[in-house]
Amino acid sequence: FGEVFFSHRVFVYLAIAIALSCSFVLNRTRVGLHLRAVGENPATADAAGINVERYRYAATCIGCGIAGLGGLSFIMDYLHGNWEYCIDAIGWLTIALVIFTVWKPDFAIIGSIIFGALYIASSYITGVSFANKEIFKMLPYVVTIVVLIFTSIRNKKENQPPASLGLSYFREER
Numbered sequence: 284f285g286e287v288f289f290s291h292r293v294f295v296y297l298a299i300a301i302a303l304s305c306s307f308v309l310n311r312t313r314v315g316l317h318l319r320a321v322g323e324n325p326a327t328a329d330a331a332g333i334n335v336e337r338y339r340y341a342a343t344c345i346g347c348g349i350a351g352l353g354g355l356s357f358i359m360d361y362l363h364g365n366w367e368y369c370i371d372a373i374g375w376l377t378i379a380l381v382i383f384t385v386w387k388p389d390f391a392i393i394g395s396i397i398f399g400a401l402y403i404a405s406s407y408i409t410g411v412s413f414a415n416k417e418i419f420k421m422l423p424y425v426v427t428i429v430v431l432i433f434t435s436i437r438n439k440k441e442n443q444p445p446a447s448l449g450l451s452y453f454r455e456e457r
Contacts, residue, residue, distance in 0.1 A: 294356035299392055301349060306389035318342055322445030325452040335452055353377070372424070376402070379427040382434050386444060398423050 309315035320328040321338045329335045357373060358366065376398050384390035405419035 292356075292360050294352070294360055297352070298356070298395075301352075302388045302392050306387065309388065319445070322447055325447050329452075329454060335454070339452075376423055376427060379430055382444075383430045385434075398426070401426055 309319065317328065317333045318338050320331070321333060321335050321342075325335045325339075328338075358364065380391055380394050380398060384394045401423040402420075404422060405416045408416065408419055411419075
């Protein structure tokens, strides 16, 4: 029990704390309600008196900071500070993880454990050739494609991204 849960570096526990605190803020506070309103329909949120630009700017800055911490932990913990082999396509897994967890940070913990287990599965398989190990290394990416296909097939409202994600908002165009 102790080796499984308490033998990781500080970034793992920091990521879990960040995911749980983001989930709490988004689902249980007024700030989270305002942020979700800004993401879904900024014109309506603006009409309700919410400062859309401030919420979007703050969410972008906080998200970039969290992404920077993720990149730092990947380079320092996983690659042990070696910048030479930094291109490893892990970014695609993180995008798929966001879609797989239907935009809920607390589900991201479970999803990241699943994708991480698939990613390191080839290291624990013995008695197979090098070519077969490379095929097993493709497993998380194949699962990612399958997850994206099934997620796009489901058309439930709660499984979709915010309606105004990536769209510019100009107050004068309301």
